[in-house]
Amino acid sequence: MKYETRKVSLIIVIILLVSTMAFYMPKTLASNAVVTTSPNPVEKTESDINSNFDLSINVINVTNLYGFDLNITWSNALISYVSYDKSSLDDVIWPGGYFVANQTSGVGSNGQGYFDFAVASMSTAFSGSNELYKVKFKVKGPFCNSVKSTAIHFALHKLSDSMPAPITHTVVDGLYEIKGNTPTIGFSPTTQTCAKRKQSFDATLGLSGAENVVGFDFEVHFNHTLLDCLSATIDGPWTGPVYSINQTGGKVTGSASSSTGQNGTVTLVIIHFNSSATFGHIWKDTSIEGWINNVVDSNAIYVQSADLMYNAAPTLSYVKGGSSNGITVNPDHLSFTFSPMKGDLNNDGRISIVDLTTICHCYGYKPGFHWDIGLQYDLIKFNDEDIIDIFDIIIITSNYTGT
Ligand SMILES: [Ca+2]
Ligand SMILES: [Ca+2]
Numbered sequence: 477m478k479y480e481t482r483k484v485s486l487i488i489v490i491i492l493l494v495s496t497m498a499f500y501m502p503k504t505l506a507s508n509a510v511v512t513t514s515p516n517p518v519e520k521t522e523s524d525i526n527s528n529f530d531l532s533i534n535v536i537n538v539t540n541l542y543g544f545d546l547n548i549t550w551s552n553a554l555i556s557y558v559s560y561d562k563s564s565l566d567d568v569i570w571p572g573g574y575f576v577a578n579q580t581s582g583v584g585s586n587g588q589g590y591f592d593f594a595v596a597s598m599s600t601a602f603s604g605s606n607e608l609y610k611v612k613f614k615v616k617g618p619f620c621n622s623v624k625s626t627a628i629h630f631a632l633h634k635l636s637d638s639m640p641a642p643i644t645h646t647v648v649d650g651l652y653e654i655k656g657n658t659p660t661i662g663f664s665p666t667t668q669t670c671a672k673r674k675q676s677f678d679a680t681l682g683l684s685g686a687e688n689v690v691g692f693d694f695e696v697h698f699n700h701t702l703l704d705c706l707s708a709t710i711d712g713p714w715t716g717p718v719y720s721i722n723q724t725g726g727k728v729t730g731s732a733s734s735s736t737g738q739n740g741t742v743t744l745v746i747i748h749f750n751s752s753a754t755f756g757h758i759w760k761d762t763s764i765e766g767w768i769n770n771v772v773d774s775n776a777i778y779v780q781s782a783d784l785m786y787n788a789a790p791t792l793s794y795v796k797g798g799s800s801n802g803i804t805v806n807p808d809h810l811s812f813t814f815s816p817m818k819g820d821l822n823n824d825g826r827i828s829i830v831d832l833t834t835i836c837h838c839y840g841y842k843p844g845f846h847w848d849i850g851l852q853y854d855l856i857k858f859n860d861e862d863i864i865d866i867f868d869i870i871i872i873t874s875n876y877t878g879t
Contacts, residue, residue, distance in 0.1 A: 507643050509538040509635060511546065513628050513650030514607075520654040525617040528558055531628065531650065533593075535635070536605040538645070541569070542638040544608065545578070545594035548650075551626035552589035554616055555652060557581045561610040565595060568606050572599025592632065601638050618656040620688045620737070622789035622802070625653040659685045659792065660804040661744065661782055668776075669813040670751035672825030676706070679747045679777050679810050683784070688737030691785035692744055693730065699776040700726035702752050702812055709746040713738055719745070727780075737787065749777070751814060759818045761856035761871075769816065776812030779805050819875040821853055826877045835872050838864040 514532045533546060560581075565574055578594035591611055618624045628650030635643035664680045681694060692714075698705060700723055710717030710732045719730030728747055760767040782803060784792045792802035819827040821834050834853065841850025842863040850864045855871045857863070 507537075507539060507645060509541075509643055509645035510536040510648060511630060511633055511635070511645055512536060512648045513548075516648070517625075517651035517653050518628075520615050520652075522618065522655065522657045524615045524654070526615065528612050528614050530561070530610045530612050532607045532610050534605070534607050535645075538605070538635065538643060539603045540637040541597075541602040541635060541643065542640060543577075543594070543596035543636040545592070545632060545634040546608070546630060547590055547592035547632035548611070549584075549588045549590045549629045549631045550613075550652065552583045552587055552616075554618070554624055554626050554654060555589070555613040556583075556616055557589050557591055558612040558614050560591065560593065560612065562595075564607040564609055569602045569608060570595075570597045570599055572597075574598055590631065596636075597638075613652075615654065618654045618687070618789075620786040620789045621656040621659045621686065621784065622786050622792055623653060623655050624789055625651060628652055656687050657685055658802070658804050659683060659687070659689070659784060660806055661779065661794070662806050662808070663777065663779070663810045665810065666807050667811045667813070668749075669815050671815055671817050671823075672820070673751055673756065673823045674704075674753050675751045675825070677749055677751075679749060681744045681747070681779070682741065683738075683744050684741045686738050686740055686742055686784075688739065688786060689734070689742075689784050690737055690787055691731070691733035692783060694728075694745060694782045695780040696728045696747060697778055697780045698726050698728065698749070699773045699812065700724060702755055702771065702773055702776060702814060704750040704752055706748040706750055708748065710744070712743055714744075733785070747777075751812075755814070756823050757814050757816055758821055758823065758853070759816045759855070763857050764854060771814040772811065773813075774811040775809045778809035817875070819855070819872040821872075826879060827872055827875045828878055831872050832869070832876070835864065835869050839869070840864065 512534050514534055518529060518531065535541065575596050575598055577596055578592060581591045583589050593609060630647040630649060633647050635645050637643050661681060661683050664682055668677050683689065705721045705723055705728055708719040708728060708730055710719065710730060713734050714732035715734060717730065717732040719728060721728050730745055757771050759769050780796050782794045784803060794801045794803040794805050796808065816823055817827060819831055821831040838850050838853050841847060854862065854864060855868045858867060
């Protein structure tokens with residue numbers, strides 16, 4: 477009986493102890509607390525390189541905050557730690573006093589920068605929403621024309637109440653983004669005039685404002701009636717160049733790469749053209765109604781599309797007429813003019829015996845008499861007379877260059 481009583485008493489004591497312990501055991505309370513950064517995102521451009529900016533680490537809707545340990549990480553290639561500012565702790569969070577348990581910063585072997593900050597209150601708890609502290613960063617640069625970004629990541633995040641017990645919460649990682657300057661590609665020269673058939677010239681497509689470009693491709697269109705595309709040259713720093721010419725389709729495409737990033741101004745491709753071997757257009761006096769001497773195509777050669785490649789950054793693209801081009805193309809076109817010499821009937825760049833023989837052969841041609849041929853070489857007329865006569869011949873003799 478005595479043993480039984482003791483047994484019951486012991487059970488009661490155990491129950492009381494367990495219930496008491498349960499009462500005092502730390503409990504994780506439901507919470508809507510959020511840890512964030514601001515501003516978010518942080519957006520920088522090329523001109524911000526070497527400047528500093530502050531990032532706030534904030535807590536929202538917290539109850540009974542008595543301590544925290546937050547470790548943020550980021551890509552140290554883009555931004556680096558400068559300093560931190562804990563005036564919010566002094567002024568708002570725990571003005572009665574706190575103890576900094578840990579404060580470390582550095583760069584890990586993976587290139588991730590970090591700042592770990594652990595603080596415990598020595599006075600009252602904080603409830604509400606406020607900045608906890610600030611971290612000052614330095615903008616290091618994108619090192620390319622493209623957009624680069626890094627998460628400002630909460631690699632460790634613990635909030636404690638005064639029990640102490642964990643405060644459940646969510647974290648929202650920050651985003652840092654920096655845009656490199658916009659590269660430009662364009663043609664040189666912007667105008668080209670040819671006076672004879674098969675007259676050669678080069679259209680050079682150059683790149684400026686380049687930052688660590690390691691490859692490119694292009695598609696150039698041209699007027700295949702006025703122009704013959706002969707070949708293309710891709711050399712200088714570029715390796716593995718390939719190109720393809722589609723004469724009947726009026727297209728040139730190509731690409732190349734570079735083992736080292738290309739900066740500043742660099743030539744992408746030199747495209748070699750001739751004025752057409754078959755297109756002919758001769759000079760005629762304004763007395764020949766409806767005639768124009770210069771055949772002009774202001775958009776004879778143009779960039780249809782282009783891409784620039786980077787290491788560890790997205791490719792930048794251009795498409796003619798596109799709304800989200802990452803490359804400025806200016807000028808995107810080359811204007812071509814075929815401007816024949818006065819009296820050069822065969823467009824060979826000289827007024828010679830060949831032209832003189834041709835016009836003399838046609839002497840006397842008029843409507844009803846070989847006018848289908850005569851019409852082609854009728855260079856000037858007076859009194860509305862359609863005829864190859866002495867005045868047409870004088871156009872040639874007076875501009876005669878010989879050979
Ligand atoms: Ca000629
Ligand atoms: Ca005439």
